[in-house]
Amino acid sequence: MPLDGLFVHALAHELNQTLAGGRITKVHQPYPNEIILVVRNNGQNYPVLLSAHPAYARAQVTRIPYQNPKTPTNFAMFLRRNLEGARLDSVTQVENDRILHFAVNTHDELGDEQTLLLTLEMMGRHSNLFLVREKDQRILELIKHVPADQNRVRSLIPGATYVLPPAQDKENPFSSDLGGLAKIILDSDKADWGKAIQQEYQGFSSISAKNLASHLAAASDAMATAHDWLNHFSNPEPTLYRSEKNKLSYAAFDWGETGSTSESYQTLGDLLDAYFAGQAEADRVNQQAASLVRLVKNELKKNQSKEKKLNQTLVDSENAEDLKIKGDLLITYPHLVKKGMNSVQIENYYDNNNLITIALDPRFDGMQNANRYFHKYRKLRLAKDHVLGQLKETQEEIDYFSQIQTQLAVASPKDVADIKVELIEQGYLREKVKVKTRGKQTRKPKHVMGKPDQFLSTDGTLIEVGKNNLQNDQLSLKKTNRHKIWLHVQKLPGSHVLIDSDNPSDETLEEAAQLAAYFSKARDSANVPVDYLPAGKLRKPNGAKPGFVIFEGQQTTYVTPDATLVQKLKKA
Template sequence: MVKELNTTLASGRISKIHQPYAGELVLVIRANRHNYSLLLSANPTYPRIQITEVPYKNPNTPTKYAMTMRKYLEGAILESITQLDNDRVVMLSFDTRDELGDAQHLVLYVEIMARHSNLSLVNTKTNKIIDTIKHVSGDQNRYRLLLPGATFVMPPKQENKLNPFIANQAYADLVLKYSDKVELKSELQSVYQGMGSDTANYLAEKLLDSDNAPQTYQEFLYEFDHPTPTLTKLSNGKVSFTVYNPDINDEKITYPTLSTLLDGFYTEKSQLDRTRQVAGQLIQVITNLLKKDYTKIKKLNQTLEDTKKADQFRIKGEILTTYLHKIEPGMTEITLENFYDDNQPIKISLSNQLNGSQNAQKYFTKYQKLRNAVAHVDEQLAITNREVEYLESIQSQIELASPADTAEIKLELQQQGYLRDNSNKKKKVRVTLSKPEEYTATDGTLILVGKNNLQNERLTFKIANKDNIWLHVKDIPGSHVIIRDDNPSDETINEAANIAAYFSKARDSAHVPVDYLPVKRLKKPAGTNPGFVTFTGQTTIQVTPDSKSVNDLRTK
């Protein structure tokens, strides 16, 4: 990656700096007549350094760290990108000028170390930290301070480990000593810096199968200088990425650069993580509402079950009325003949505080109450089930949304009365609905996708023409998809159906049914939630969602 970034970005000038998310910095670098977005991520789950083409939305107010980076780095020339041996530390060296116009040399240290990941801007003349994206005090780390003004100290070195890219013979000694692949893999990781499990396993296998270890090792290093970025979908469902093309039969996708590989691997994972951070309140509100609705449905179904016993209360009331003369004061139960069941004995509970007539009336009252409850329970069940369906669709949309989409989902929940609008009425910020996402079919036809209910509603009833083709997964929450063509080809319909299935709750399923029909056949019942439609005369096809195909069709 360091070689790729150097080739692409070295000598470029920083034109813009953004911090769209906590722990992540984006440097827009103008190099070779092109603008590149360099992502520096200190996210504890997805730390990395790469050029990214994934769009991001900046906060309305830049963070203090972003402002500091702009002050010191905007307009700076990226002199070089280097790595600390084979450790997970990358140094970005910048030439710039201070406020007085004097030459200044700064280094941005990118430490890619899981939860210890960090970005530290350091003045090389004084070796003082200007700022870090994560402040680490002495209470958190006794080895070094990562605070503005502190002296920068490198992270601890991996003692007694070799840099695999510097000439050595350690691998040859290990091959002579170990003939078992598992043992050799473990020793390779112990001897060499920065050698991951998959890479060590790959090298161990090649060395053991080779008659010329030095040549094999050089071929191994060559693959890092001339990478074949590969994403592998393993048979156990896991996905991994490598610099080389592994010798396995699982499904593999190759990419032109390491950066596009990382975009392909991390985009969905990191976007979901970011969305969950931004939409934390929405997720909690919906989770609580659904929990209440599930409990309510359970109670209503129990009440409905109880209504089936209503006739038993009526029968007991009529039997008590018939045999009032047999009921004595203070009785708590009585056994009488059930003339509705061949005079079989029936035991009836009584209240010793009531006389016979009052006990009979009590059973009639229970009977009438349960009879009256049936219509109410049926109505409430229908209302609650509709609400559950709606909230589950919102829940699904959040899982598929980008962080930018959450503002519209929040607005919808406020409009539907599920969230309070606590914004200042005088300074109320109007939320402008974002445009539907655009995709281009293989034959050039435009395909539009709504990512939330407000977008779906606007796309279907405001943007689409009546003869355009509308698609949606069958009976499952998902996006509205519009083909901007009155008579699209079968290939375009299948590509749009794949997009509709991908942006639905059935994303990870196979053979997903997708309905399609002209927009003019859709109806919007009065009083229904945003995005709800009814229709007839649809055609249904089955597709298996494919993320690569969807990304390939995304309009650049």
């Protein structure tokens, strides 16, 4: 189901039960449209994600790790100043709309008690997050400033009065006696029930309305069924569905989605983490690494075009002997060629005196045309050795940028900085930022390399996955890792994987191979070959690019990547 008013009702119920009465200890803004509040309640810390993303707007307790920018945004600093240390009194929903109020009890500059509302509107591209003073509904700050020429319905700037989005003239199903539903059942055809429910009641998406209609059509007591169906949103049983085509969907309870397998979760937060993990992470990476993605795409395009031209030159050089033959024949029979001729036919004594047609430049005579053919022949002969060297270098560049492209495709936001540093070190990017120190000296900010992702196999063995070439080199070439088992997808770009054992169980080896296949270009393939061997057998050629190793004596296993298993093995 989409994140409609019904699902937001379930979210509000869960968040209020979990967070009400807790203290906001930290405020972070790791991504442009998203805030993380760390709320401590009942002896536990709850990272609460409030997202005003145009495609993935939501509110949830999240366990997906995040990395903060080095410099906090102005919005994050404003929230820290006003919210850190304050008590979160309640989480409530506005009617059955996609709007949540987080009521925070704090003090103003004079020390007087006041209530601030952190209001999240989850409405697609119009999503926004506000900090509003409750007593006068004044907007103190908001995550997206919208100028008046883009929104004439209400003012979305600091200092303005907060006004709710225009309301629809529909009933809230959770405060209604559902009399309108009885009328729909009596007066409408069953095929029209879904559309009628959506028009009558607030917060219903078309999918939710159709699902309720199907339950009503199969029920003997329609009104009791409707009340039971709605009560599920106050007592959710989070369910994730996976279709035969591996497409994911979710619901607040198991409402019987046909043609899909279902998986239950403890909380709605866990459910949304499982659903949004891949999509939201990929979008965050695209936001942070847009320039890197563009660079890699351009470099690949440039080198692939160069490879095509070099291959054509190589083909031409294979035909160089034909040019020599034509030059020899023109020297032997120069009297047959006169200026102004475009071609000439000559007996080819290299081919049983069969006639051969030779193209001519009409500006020159026979000897001059012969010299032109010999010049082309010598040029192609000399070019062959040069072209072979260029082809090797170009193929190495293509392999390298294919590897970077794959790494960006499977990267999490914390991996982007490492990839950027690598491209700067390799000379593909210029470093623009310099930090001034005393006097006229400048120094580069020291980059702290991220750590490889860690996973735990079913039997508890640690498995590490390098998400970029710097991490791959660290994993593969570290002396203390020489006896550990190393894995990599065969003949394709992918992550280096290391099992923290010199004699892993067959189950651990299978799971590590699954990780190697999943974090590679073969993520969506089946029966993927994965090579494995002790890391001590790896060699790095002199001058090789980061992440490149050679080896022999490997063994191969075949696996089909499973995203569910990867999430299960992820170390918290």
